Amino acid sequence: MSANSKYQSPLTSRYASDEMAYNFSNDKRFSTWRQLWLYLATAEQQLGLTDITDAMLDEMRQNLHNIDYPLVAEEERRRRHDVMAHVHAFGVACPQAAPIIHLGATSCYVTDNADLIILRDGLDILIEKLAVTIDSLAQFAVVHKDLPTLGFTHFQPAQLTTVGKRACLWLQELLWDLRNFTRCRTDLRFRGAKGTTGTQASFMALFDRDFAKVEQLDELVTKQAGFEKSYAVTGQTYLRKVDADILSVLASFGATAHKIATDIRLLANLKELEEPFEKHQIGSSAMAYKRNPMRCERICSLARHLIALSSDAYHTTSVQWLERTLDDSANRRISLPEAFLTADIVLSVLQNVFDGMVVYPKVIERRIKQELPFMATENIIMAMVKKGGDRQVCHEHIRVLSHQSAYHVKAEGGENDLIERIKNEPYFEPVWDELDALLDPATFTGAAPQQVTRFMESEVQPALAPFTKVISNKASVQLEV
Incomplete structure (x- = not known):
C-alpha cells in the first residue's frame, strides 16, 4: 500500500514541526532503548561485572542507530513482544555484546x-517555543499599549482599555503556562533500574545482595540519562500519575490558547484586529471577499483535542492495578505523542498569529465614538457641577438626551448623536468648550498604559530572561497548510 492508501495522522502529515515529530519517532524511541541498554551495561561494568568488556560496550555504541526494522518486525510477529524483538535485533548487530544486553x-x-527521556525532551521543545511565543505577543502589547479600545464584559460594551493591556491578559495566562511547563520539567525524574515489580530483586541477585551497589547502579544509569534523580519507588512502571501531571499542564495551555484565539476571532468579526492573511489566501470558495480567521480556528480546533487528551491520562492512572497492568500501553502510545504534537502545533500557529497580527485603529476609533458619549456622561455631569450646576438637575437632562440618542441608534439606525444633542441644549452651554477634552479616549483608559509597562518590567522580562539566546535566534513561523 502507498502512503496515500492508508490513514496518516494529520498531526504529522500536515502540522507538526520536524523536531517534535522526530522526538516521538521510531528512530528516536528505539535508538534511545539501545542507549539505555548501553547505560545499563556500562554501569554494571563499573560496578564489577567483569563479563562485560570494553569491546562489548564499543560494539553497542557503534550500533545505536543501526536498527534493522524488517528484522524487528519479523521477530515481533514471532515473539509477540516488542522489547524482546529489539533485544534480538540489537544482539544480531552486536554479536559480542548479545549475551549481556x-x-x-x-x-x-x-x-x-x-x-x-522523550517526555523530558518534548517539554524542552515546548518550553522554548512558549518563551518565543510570549516574546512575540509582548512586543505586540508594548507597541499598542497606548491605543484605546472598547472593553467588553459579557461581550457588551464596557469601559475603555487599550489594545496592549488586553494583550497582557493573554500574556498573563501564557506566563502561567510557562511556569507550569517549567515546574513539570523540573519535577520530572527517571525510573532508573528498578526491576520487574520495582523491588530491584534481579539486581540484588546480580550483585550478590549488595544493596549499596544496586543503589549505585540506579544512580549511574540515572546520571548517564541526564536526570538528577530517579523516582524513589516504582512498581513495574513509573507511576502513571506522572503522565496525568504532564497532560494536565498541556491541557491547561490548550485552554489558554483556545481563549486567546477565540478573542481574536471575535475581534476579527468586529474588524478591529486580524490574524495574518497571505496575498493569495482564499477565505471562501464561494464568497471571494471573505477573510476567515483560519489560523485561530485551527488553534481552537486543536486546543479542544489537547484538552480532551488529558482525560486519557486520568483514566489510565486510575486503573493501574497494584504494581501495574498493561491496559495503559496502547492508550499511552496515542495520548502522549498526540498531546505533545498538538501543543507544539498550537504554539507554532500562535507565534505565527502574534508575529503578524494587524490592528485597525480607525475601526476601533469609530466604535469608541459610538459608545463613548454614553460613558462620558458622568464626566460631563461633574464638569457642570464645577460650573455651579445642580447634580440632580444635570443628571435628568443627561438622562433624557441619552434615551433620545439611544432610540435614534437602535430604532432609527443612526449614529450616536448624544454630544450633538448636548451641544444643542442651552443648559450645557457652560461646558460646550470642554466637550472635546471630556471625550478624549485616552482619559478613559485609566492606568492601562502604565500597567503594560509595569507588567513587562515585573513579570514578562524576568520570566523570559533565561531564554534570551533562544529568543534572539527565533525565526518566523511559516505555515505550509
Whole structure:
C-alpha cells in the first residue's frame, strides 16, 4: 500500500514541526532503548561485572542507530513482544555484546525510561517555543499599549482599555503556562533500574545482595540519562500519575490558547484586529471577499483535542492495578505523542498569529465614538457641577438626551448623536468648550498604559530572561497548510 492508501495522522502529515515529530519517532524511541541498554551495561561494568568488556560496550555504541526494522518486525510477529524483538535485533548487530544486553532488566527499564527521556525532551521543545511565543505577543502589547479600545464584559460594551493591556491578559495566562511547563520539567525524574515489580530483586541477585551497589547502579544509569534523580519507588512502571501531571499542564495551555484565539476571532468579526492573511489566501470558495480567521480556528480546533487528551491520562492512572497492568500501553502510545504534537502545533500557529497580527485603529476609533458619549456622561455631569450646576438637575437632562440618542441608534439606525444633542441644549452651554477634552479616549483608559509597562518590567522580562539566546535566534513561523 502507498502512503496515500492508508490513514496518516494529520498531526504529522500536515502540522507538526520536524523536531517534535522526530522526538516521538521510531528512530528516536528505539535508538534511545539501545542507549539505555548501553547505560545499563556500562554501569554494571563499573560496578564489577567483569563479563562485560570494553569491546562489548564499543560494539553497542557503534550500533545505536543501526536498527534493522524488517528484522524487528519479523521477530515481533514471532515473539509477540516488542522489547524482546529489539533485544534480538540489537544482539544480531552486536554479536559480542548479545549475551549481556538487557542483563537484569525488565522491559519497562527501556520502555518507561525511554518515555521519560522523550517526555523530558518534548517539554524542552515546548518550553522554548512558549518563551518565543510570549516574546512575540509582548512586543505586540508594548507597541499598542497606548491605543484605546472598547472593553467588553459579557461581550457588551464596557469601559475603555487599550489594545496592549488586553494583550497582557493573554500574556498573563501564557506566563502561567510557562511556569507550569517549567515546574513539570523540573519535577520530572527517571525510573532508573528498578526491576520487574520495582523491588530491584534481579539486581540484588546480580550483585550478590549488595544493596549499596544496586543503589549505585540506579544512580549511574540515572546520571548517564541526564536526570538528577530517579523516582524513589516504582512498581513495574513509573507511576502513571506522572503522565496525568504532564497532560494536565498541556491541557491547561490548550485552554489558554483556545481563549486567546477565540478573542481574536471575535475581534476579527468586529474588524478591529486580524490574524495574518497571505496575498493569495482564499477565505471562501464561494464568497471571494471573505477573510476567515483560519489560523485561530485551527488553534481552537486543536486546543479542544489537547484538552480532551488529558482525560486519557486520568483514566489510565486510575486503573493501574497494584504494581501495574498493561491496559495503559496502547492508550499511552496515542495520548502522549498526540498531546505533545498538538501543543507544539498550537504554539507554532500562535507565534505565527502574534508575529503578524494587524490592528485597525480607525475601526476601533469609530466604535469608541459610538459608545463613548454614553460613558462620558458622568464626566460631563461633574464638569457642570464645577460650573455651579445642580447634580440632580444635570443628571435628568443627561438622562433624557441619552434615551433620545439611544432610540435614534437602535430604532432609527443612526449614529450616536448624544454630544450633538448636548451641544444643542442651552443648559450645557457652560461646558460646550470642554466637550472635546471630556471625550478624549485616552482619559478613559485609566492606568492601562502604565500597567503594560509595569507588567513587562515585573513579570514578562524576568520570566523570559533565561531564554534570551533562544529568543534572539527565533525565526518566523511559516505555515505550509
